[in-house]
Amino acid sequence: MNHLKYRVKTFLKYKDLLGELVVRDIKLKYRRSFLGYLWSVLNPLLIMIVMTVVFSSMFRKNIENYPIYLLTGRTLFEFMRLGTQSGLKSVLHNAALLKKTYIPKYIFTVSKVTSIFVDTIFSMGAFFIVMIATRSPFHVQLLYLPVILIQLYIFTLGVSFWLAEVNVFFRDIEYIYRAVCTAWMYLSALFYPIEQLPHLLQIFVKTLNPMYYYIAQFRDIALYGRMPGIRIVVGGWIWAFALFFFGLFMFQKNKDRFVLYL
Amino acid sequence: MAANIIDVDHVSIRFNLGNVKVDNLKEYAIRRLKHELTFQEFLALKDVSLHVKKGESWGLIGTNGSGKSTLLKTITGILRPYKGSVKVRGQIAPMIELGAGFDQELTARENIFLNGAVLGHSNRFMQEHFDEIVEFAELERFLNSPIKNYSSGMKARLGFAVATMVDPDILICDEVLAVGDVNFRKRCNARMRQMLSGGTTLLYVSHDIPSVRQLCDHVLWLEHGEVLMEGDPDTICEAYLERQDKVYSFRRKIMEDREQMERGKHVDYLVVGAGLFGAVFAREARRAGKKVAVVEKRDHIGGNIYTEKIANINVHRYGAHIFHTSNQKVWDYVNQFADFNQYINSPVARYQDELYNLPFNMNTFSRMWGVVTPDEAREKIRSQIESLQITEPKNLEEQALSLVGRDVYEKLVKGYTEKQWGRDCKDLPAFIIRRLPLRFTYDNNYFTDRYQGIPIGGYTQIVEKLLSGVPVLLNTTWQEYCAKHPDCYGKLIYTGPIDEYFGYSLGRLQYRTVRFETQELETDNYQGNAVVNYTEREVPWTRIIEHKWFEFGKDAQGNEIPGTVISKEYSTEWEMGMEPYYPVNDQANLALYQKYRALADKEKNVVFGGRLGTYQYYNMDQVVAQAIALCEKELGRRIVIKKKHS
Numbered sequence: 066m067n068h069l070k071y072r073v074k075t076f077l078k079y080k081d082l083l084g085e086l087v088v089r090d091i092k093l094k095y096r097r098s099f100l101g102y103l104w105s106v107l108n109p110l111l112i113m114i115v116m117t118v119v120f121s122s123m124f125r126k127n128i129e130n131y132p133i134y135l136l137t138g139r140t141l142f143e144f145m146r147l148g149t150q151s152g153l154k155s156v157l158h159n160a161a162l163l164k165k166t167y168i169p170k171y172i173f174t175v176s177k178v179t180s181i182f183v184d185t186i187f188s189m190g191a192f193f194i195v196m197i198a199t200r201s202p203f204h205v206q207l208l209y210l211p212v213i214l215i216q217l218y219i220f221t222l223g224v225s226f227w228l229a230e231v232n233v234f235f236r237d238i239e240y241i242y243r244a245v246c247t248a249w250m251y252l253s254a255l256f257y258p259i260e261q262l263p264h265l266l267q268i269f270v271k272t273l274n275p276m277y278y279y280i281a282q283f284r285d286i287a288l289y290g291r292m293p294g295i296r297i298v299v300g301g302w303i304w305a306f307a308l309f310f311f312g313l314f315m316f317q318k319n320k321d322r323f324v325l326y327l
Numbered sequence: 328m329a330a331n332i333i334d335v336d337h338v339s340i341r342f343n344l345g346n347v348k349v350d351n352l353k354e355y356a357i358r359r360l361k362h363e364l365t366f367q368e369f370l371a372l373k374d375v376s377l378h379v380k381k382g383e384s385w386g387l388i389g390t391n392g393s394g395k396s397t398l399l400k401t402i403t404g405i406l407r408p409y410k411g412s413v414k415v416r417g418q419i420a421p422m423i424e425l426g427a428g429f430d431q432e433l434t435a436r437e438n439i440f441l442n443g444a445v446l447g448h449s450n451r452f453m454q455e456h457f458d459e460i461v462e463f464a465e466l467e468r469f470l471n472s473p474i475k476n477y478s479s480g481m482k483a484r485l486g487f488a489v490a491t492m493v494d495p496d497i498l499i500c501d502e503v504l505a506v507g508d509v510n511f512r513k514r515c516n517a518r519m520r521q522m523l524s525g526g527t528t529l530l531y532v533s534h535d536i537p538s539v540r541q542l543c544d545h546v547l548w549l550e551h552g553e554v555l556m557e558g559d560p561d562t563i564c565e566a567y568l569e570r571q572d573k574v575y576s577f578r579r580k581i582m583e584d585r586e587q588m589e590r591g592k593h594v595d596y597l598v599v600g601a602g603l604f605g606a607v608f609a610r611e612a613r614r615a616g617k618k619v620a621v622v623e624k625r626d627h628i629g630g631n632i633y634t635e636k637i638a639n640i641n642v643h644r645y646g647a648h649i650f651h652t653s654n655q656k657v658w659d660y661v662n663q664f665a666d667f668n669q670y671i672n673s674p675v676a677r678y679q680d681e682l683y684n685l686p687f688n689m690n691t692f693s694r695m696w697g698v699v700t701p702d703e704a705r706e707k708i709r710s711q712i713e714s715l716q717i718t719e720p721k722n723l724e725e726q727a728l729s730l731v732g733r734d735v736y737e738k739l740v741k742g743y744t745e746k747q748w749g750r751d752c753k754d755l756p757a758f759i760i761r762r763l764p765l766r767f768t769y770d771n772n773y774f775t776d777r778y779q780g781i782p783i784g785g786y787t788q789i790v791e792k793l794l795s796g797v798p799v800l801l802n803t804t805w806q807e808y809c810a811k812h813p814d815c816y817g818k819l820i821y822t823g824p825i826d827e828y829f830g831y832s833l834g835r836l837q838y839r840t841v842r843f844e845t846q847e848l849e850t851d852n853y854q855g856n857a858v859v860n861y862t863e864r865e866v867p868w869t870r871i872i873e874h875k876w877f878e879f880g881k882d883a884q885g886n887e888i889p890g891t892v893i894s895k896e897y898s899t900e901w902e903m904g905m906e907p908y909y910p911v912n913d914q915a916n917l918a919l920y921q922k923y924r925a926l927a928d929k930e931k932n933v934v935f936g937g938r939l940g941t942y943q944y945y946n947m948d949q950v951v952a953q954a955i956a957l958c959e960k961e962l963g964r965r966i967v968i969k970k971k972h973s
Contacts, residue, residue: 078447079444079447081444081448081449081450082441082444082445082447084444084450085440085441085444085450086441086444089430089433089437089441092433092437093430093432093433096432161427162427162428162445163405164400164405165405165421165423165424165427165428166403166405166421166423166427166428166445166446167403167404167405167419167421168445234350235350235351235352235355236350236351237351237352237353238352241352321407324400324405324406325342325406326350
């Protein structure tokens with residue numbers, strides 16, 4: 066119990082550092098770009114337009130609102146991908162600092178994932194623009210969106226902790242993970258209807274791909290105007306916390322050795 | 328007594344130095360498969376203790392790589408001790424690097440908040456102190472420009488201002504004030520003194536000895552991760568400077584050697600280790616007209632017989648070394664290089680407040696039982712042994728009891744042996760003690776050899792003379808050297824650990840090791856004898872050596888030396904990275920050694936020698952005899968000794 070209290074105390078002590086680091090990331094990202102915030106919105110929009118032009122004719126029959134279908138999946142997946150990929154580097158990139166002063170190491174991982182999270186919320190603008198442009202109805206179920214984002218945030222944190230930890234010892238994880246991400250993306254039914262997959266693979270994706278749970282929830286509320294089913298909601302939470310605790314455990318287990326390998 | 332604000336207890340810090348840095352999965356997998364994954368443990372700190380009271384200011388000194396920064400980082404919490412514990416009661420302001428965590432892209436204003444947060448201050452707190460910081464750093468004009476445009480001095484100013492904005496309980500300062508102009512340094516010193524008078528505790532690392540003397544009231548001298556001395560700044564700083572001078576002048580002397588060796592010129596014999604064995608061989612090889620060179624891992628020559636002058640006293644850095652031999656040739660040989668005095672080793676054992684002469688002789692027995700004649704003593708011991716009725720000793724305790732009886736065992740053997748081995752005598756095997764010689768004469772001379780003495784002026788001179796004209800490269804492992812200069816030798820004379828030579832491929836040999844805490848004292852006579860054994864288990868050290876009595880408290884000119892230097896000797900369990908002292912002669916280790924021996928016999932062009940090369944404990948005279956024998960065999964000529972006319 067005492068241990069936990071100590072943990073919470075240190076976290077509170079450094080919560081302002083977390084804030085500063087997130088603010089720094091966001092500031093630096095937008096400080097020197099002419100279009101600033103607009104980029105966050107424009108980028109997904111442009112990619113959506115390209116993908117829509119290319120793929121929508123292919124899948125028109127199965128998907129009624131292709132741009133929204135694509136954006137729901139892509140927004141979440143991109144958050145997870147960017148979050149974990151920068152989370153992965155978080156400890157190593159702050160090596161100089163970690164060698165010089167005592168800071169709880171997870172702060173860096175949390176701050177990286179959080180700034181990507183904030184960025185993602187900014188870029189949600191693109192999603193709403195497309196909603197309006199395609200005259201999609203704004204279902205009341207959309208109010209459920211923050212819950213999905215929180216699930217995914219926790220999940221991403223967990224994966225990041227784990228990757229950040231492994232990356233300290235094995236630097237090439239970064240490249241391996243990039244390849245994994247690409248495969249993961251194609252298996253997440255971002256731009257094609259999941260029904261197109263062979264039956265066995267479909268089952269595989271629906272059960273073992275955590276991203277599927279979050280994307281499916283999002284599509285339910287945004288596209289079909291219904292509350293997501295109990296299976297994917299509970300599954301989403303389970304994946305999130307399972308990875309979170311696993312990642313945190315691995316991270317904490319090895320954190321004292323980090324400084325020897327930085 | 329007020330509680331200490333910092334308690335560092337027996338801390339060791341271990342690094343795994345991979346022979347080759349393996350930091351990616353691909354290489355790891357490949358090496359795993361090829362069984363090439365070897366690590367070399369390196370102890371950056373060895374059993375270091377430090378206790379600091381509130382308000383004290385401690386300076387940490389030592390050469391580069393001695394473990395000063397590692398100790399600071401351990402106290403700060405950046406490094407976790409691998410052994411031992413660190414307790415800190417209070418808030419630390421670490422200045423291990425000024426402005427660590429500055430983001431080059433952000434402005435000074437933003438960086439102040441970021442850096443404050445790094446140090447654990449809240450945002451509100453930073454707002455309150457913002458003006459103060461800017462004022463101290465004198466950077467009002469540049470607040471809004473990115474810090475990458477700042478000079479290093481400006482950055483240091485800003486970093487110092489943020490770090491010292493609040494009076495911390497503990498200020499940790501690691502050689503950070505070297506940058507910045509004089510004016511700034513003055514203000515930093517003033518600020519630090521202000522904090523000190525306000526009750527802040529300071530830990531200060533610097534190579535600038537005058538500033539250490541100015542700021543600190545205690546000094547800790549670290550060398551190779553071990554505490555060499557601690558206490559009053561003046562004495563320790565002086566001893567430190569003296570040693571630096573000596574090391575430096577010696578270094579200068581061998582600078583040319585270094586240059587010559589760095590060219591990696593081919594030699595007939597490359598000697599690994601500048602200890603007694605290596606030095607004797609190097610000298611004789613040179614005299615036989617061979618080209619020879621020496622590489623030594625340590626920063627000094629002489630191996631474990633190395634002595635150094637502290638406060639005009641020759642301090643035996645690696646424990647008491649008393650030369651004794653019955654071998655005329657060896658005696659003549661060493662006498663070529665030094666004058667030996669008439670020192671007779673007669674240690675005293677202290678048990679609580681009782682003092683006994685060693686080795687066990689009539690003086691001992693007479694003190695213990697009040698007996699007068701040898702027969703009375705014999706009878707006493709015999710009756711004690713008999714009453715125990717031990718026929719087959721099952722452990723060391725029973726073995727010792729059956730040899731000397733209860734009294735001598737309890738008072739003089741038990742505690743000492745237990746401290747040496749770190750275990751109860753009941754848990755130790757009987758074979759460790761084969762015999763315990765008892766003497767029934769009033770004779771305190773520990774050794775029975777014909778010749779005995781200590782070289783006047785210390786042992787280092789002997790090795791210096793042996794190595795004169797031989798190029799020596801210090802601070803270099805032979806692996807490093809040979810990797811850089813392949814094929815640089817005809818034959819290797821290897822005096823390092825034999826298992827290390829083979830990369831520990833069959834496993835590691837074990838050693839028993841000792842550790843010394845050396846102190847300089849004001850008093851002229853601390854214990855009245857060079858060696859006092861502490862035979863109680865409760866006293867943590869096994870012996871105290873008072874070095875001046877090896878030379879009768881006199882310097883080379885025969886003047887009385889004021890003050891004294893003592894070394895407390897502790898037995899510690901050996902771990903990788905520690906100095907190996909005594910081979911462990913149990914079956915497992917001897918069997919392992921035999922396997923290495925078999926490998927060694929197959930090595931062409933390598934001769935293994937000395938204590939570590941042959942995994943056996945030798946007295947100095949045995950080492951010399953062995954080295955001479957090797958010389959005669961290897962060089963094919965008799966070693967002729969110039970006799971001194973006295």
